[in-house]
Amino acid sequence: MSKKRGLSADEKKTRMLEIFHNSKDFFQLKELEKIAPKEKGITMQSVKEVVQSLVDDHLVDSEKIGTSIYFWSFPSKAKTAKKRKLNDLKHELGECAKKLKKTEDNIVVELEDREPTEERSLLIKTVEELKKKEEALKKEMQKYRDSDPEYINQLKTEMIDLKAAIDRWTENIYILKSYIKNTFQMENDVIEQSFNIPQDLDYYE
Template sequence: MSKKRGLSADEKKVRMLEIFHQSKDFFQLKELEKIAPKEKGITMQSVKEVVQSLVDDHLVDSEKIGTSIYFWSFPSKAKNAKKRKFNELQNDFEECCKKLRKVEDSIATESVSRVQSEERTQLLSMLSDLEKKEEKLKKELQKYRDSDPEYIAQLKAECQGLKTAINRWTENIYILKSYIKNTFQMDNATIDQNFNIPTDLDYIEM
């Protein structure tokens, strides 16, 4: 017969919250240490750690009254905490969008005659960082039922637009190289060397 699996940290937190939400009452730690093992299968030794974790996550309130510390949480507390977390994620998304728009504006104002490979490298690095952050935020948002998928779609569109802008910038470099080659009879290697254009310059896959 297989050994019974113990509760995970998240399962303990969910069950502990059920004690508060179902009773809508106030508890001292010693009371929870008696109730949790009997009603929710949470070992007495882990009750203090689970309760403190819920307090740290702003899902349970605590207050010292006299010499005793009381803990409580109502269903609306969890909802408000989730809403606050979602708002934080929304702010992160907005910051990403602002950065993307700033990069797009910078690319749009670049002159064709100013071939700066270092700038392009920085843009590619920024794009990579933003895509990684987008993926991380998408995973975080999936934890919340009231998350809005429009933000994810918006960030995807912004990233796609940035890729298009970078490819347009690359196309301008190719056009400039062609002009210099035909006008001054210079070969590609000489042009690349004089304008610091990387030999592996290429378009980004869309």
């Protein structure tokens, strides 16, 4: 025989509200602790917590009169609370829409001003060309390694300059990625995919 499932928090709140709305009366906590278990199946130990949750949600009002605290809620109270919640959500949605529109406008402006796509293409193209030239120089060095020490020294100097140039252009790409990431809140893999930046791009070792 399966064990009977207990009431969820939302079910308890709904049933507790029914007590208020059906009676349209005022209650002390000790009265609710007697009524709720019998009429709504809410355990006495959880009554205080459920009532306080409804108060926090502005679905039940409470007031201390003398030494006693009274609770009450009318059907119109729930309707008003839902309407207020709806208005709050509409306002929040409107603010989000404004922020989204502003961000989209900023992206358009920044892309037009900085032209990141064109600059990115130039940077990557330059790095690739420098790497190809470096490989060609390596082969040239190998060819003349034993026959022309002066020429080899010249090639070594050019290689050092090329390595420095590769690192400079690589640094420019990293700066551009950092700017796009911080300005448009984009992840690295999204930036690399959007602008065709190689994932293994790194400084020359």
